Amino acid sequence: MYAFDIERPTRLTDAVKLLSDATDSQPLGGGQTLIPALKARLAAPERLVCLSAVDEIKGICTADDGALCIGGGTCHADVAAGAGAYPALASLAANIGDPAVRNRGTIGGSLANNDPSSCYPAAVLGSGATVVTTNRKIAADDFFEGMFTTSLEEGEIITEVRFPVPEKANYQKFEQPASRFALVGVFVAKYADGVRVAVTGASEDGVFRWSEAEAALSSDFSAGAVEGLSLSGDGMISDMHGSGDYRAHLVGVLTRRAVAAAG
Amino acid sequence: MPEVKMTVNGKPASGQIEGRTLLVDFLRENLGLTGTHVGCDTSQCGACVVHVEGRAVKACTMFAAEAEGMEVKTIEAMAEPDGTLHPIQAAFQDHHGLQCGFCTPGMVMSAAALLKDNPTPTEAEVRDYLEGNLCRCTGYHNIVKAILAASGQDVSKIAAE
Ligand SMILES: Cc1cc2nc3c(=O)[nH]c(=O)nc-3n(C[C@H](O)[C@H](O)[C@H](O)COP(=O)(O)OP(=O)(O)OC[C@H]3O[C@@H](n4cnc5c(N)ncnc54)[C@H](O)[C@@H]3O)c2cc1C
Ligand code: FES
Ligand code: FES
Numbered sequence: 001m002y003a004f005d006i007e008r009p010t011r012l013t014d015a016v017k018l019l020s021d022a023t024d025s026q027p028l029g030g031g032q033t034l035i036p037a038l039k040a041r042l043a044a045p046e047r048l049v050c051l052s053a054v055d056e057i058k059g060i061c062t063a064d065d066g067a068l069c070i071g072g073g074t075c076h077a078d079v080a081a082g083a084g085a086y087p088a089l090a091s092l093a094a095n096i097g098d099p100a101v102r103n104r105g106t107i108g109g110s111l112a113n114n115d116p117s118s119c120y121p122a123a124v125l126g127s128g129a130t131v132v133t134t135n136r137k138i139a140a141d142d143f144f145e146g147m148f149t150t151s152l153e154e155g156e157i158i159t160e161v162r163f164p165v166p167e168k169a170n171y172q173k174f175e176q177p178a179s180r181f182a183l184v185g186v187f188v189a190k191y192a193d194g195v196r197v198a199v200t201g202a203s204e205d206g207v208f209r210w211s212e213a214e215a216a217l218s219s220d221f222s223a224g225a226v227e228g229l230s231l232s233g234d235g236m237i238s239d240m241h242g243s244g245d246y247r248a249h250l251v252g253v254l255t256r257r258a259v260a261a262a263g
Numbered sequence: 264m265p266e267v268k269m270t271v272n273g274k275p276a277s278g279q280i281e282g283r284t285l286l287v288d289f290l291r292e293n294l295g296l297t298g299t300h301v302g303c304d305t306s307q308c309g310a311c312v313v314h315v316e317g318r319a320v321k322a323c324t325m326f327a328a329e330a331e332g333m334e335v336k337t338i339e340a341m342a343e344p345d346g347t348l349h350p351i352q353a354a355f356q357d358h359h360g361l362q363c364g365f366c367t368p369g370m371v372m373s374a375a376a377l378l379k380d381n382p383t384p385t386e387a388e389v390r391d392y393l394e395g396n397l398c399r400c401t402g403y404h405n406i407v408k409a410i411l412a413a414s415g416q417d418v419s420k421i422a423a424e
Binding site: 001002003004005006008028031032035036038039048050052077097098099100101103104180 | 306373394
């Protein structure tokens with residue numbers, strides 16, 4: 001690790017200021033991704049601004065319109081315990097990494113990082129959630145821009161994520177047993193106005209919506225409705241853990257399992 | 264260099280640190296508490312698990328500066344001052360839950376965090392909770408057995424020894 005200064009503000013306004021008045025400054029969420037990256041010298045900021053003492057971006061509540069709002073600095077364990085109003089989301093959080101990772105890692109850090117195999121992006125895109133930042137509100141469909149890329153700008157902090165609560169939903173994660181990330185993960189959510197299906201771990205472009213499956217499930221929400229559908233292995237991640245074709249096949253299998261489990 | 268202050272094992276602790284000083288290095292180097300081990304330094308193995316504000320965290324993946332003002336508990340505070348082992352430690356000894364012992368501090372701290380939230384876990388829950396704690400020696404069966412025994416459950420029917 002190269003040396004850097006570390007700041008630990010307790011107010012969001014101070015965090016924003018600390019991020020803007022140094023040339024090379026980066027927020028630190030739970031550090032579960034960033035600290036390993038710093039150790040590997042893949043990141044070398046001059047200043048880290050810890051968000052862990054900024055209480056105003058932590059916690060879970062329900063908005064007037066029924067949406068479940070989760071503070072950007074809320075750790076996975078707290079979402080697992082506190083998002084009972086959206087069980088599929090609580091269970092997704094409960095299966096990220098291991099207990100110690102869940103006690104530190106945050107939803108904001110996970111989304112900002114947008115690892116192509118991470119779990120939260122599937123829930124956010126699959127729920128049509130809104131990512132609230134210090135500057136604006138970003139619709140899930142506009143937030144993810146490919147592997148490790150999002151529409152966040154320099155110094156922009158994720159303060160909250162608003163999830164419309166679906167009638168039914170389920171997340172199926174096919175675990176890569178060594179890393180415990182998703183080899184492929186599929187999030188299916190049924191809303192009054194249609195079904196959303198978001199896939200993580202599979203595409204070289206990161207999390208994506210499987211629109212063909214969404215259309216089929218919107219008219220008939222049953223595992224059978226997606227039986228005949230398949231995705232091409234082209235553009236899917238191909239590595240030592242599985243080929244693109246294998247991942248494409250898993251997307252179909254997991255989508256059917258998710259629909260069956262959602263009931 | 265900035266100063267950090269926290270409570271470690273019930274006593275005030277402070278020291279000069281760099282921004283990049285990891286909590287595990289502060290515990291081991293500044294405070295001499297070498298019971299917390301570094302196995303991988305990449306957040307995979309759990310040998311470095313300690314409790315921060317009562318919650319299990321990997322001390323190799325948290326900066327010391329972030330523990331400012333917090334309560335930290337390490338393996339050194341598990342036994343009584345007179346050396347009487349904590350029930351989880353005693354169960355590890357009784358059920359051969361350790362061989363080389365390198366992973367043991369992290370295993371014990373994770374087990375303590377589990378039993379605090381879930382005093383009588385099932386075998387599956389113990390295995391699931393230990394997902395982030397790796398052991399190269401025991402094959403895990405006796406670790407799981409020790410934790411179940413420490414929770415007061417009958418382990419006489421579990422075969423592995
Ligand atoms: C052993 C292990 C297993 C894991 N398994 C899984 C898994 O199964 N599924 C999964 O999804 N993830 C997994 N993870 C990743 C974990 O969920 C991380 O916690 C998460 O990806 C990053 O969150 P963080 O809060 O730790 O962010 P950090 O590591 O602190 O930061 C990551 C990035 O986000 C930025 N950032 C942090 N917070 C914010 C914010 N509020 N606003 C804007 N930018 C911000 C940082 O500047 C940095 O660029 C695993 C990690 C480990 C170590
Ligand atoms: S040393 Fe911290 S997880 Fe391995
Ligand atoms: S006893 Fe040797 S690593 Fe677990």
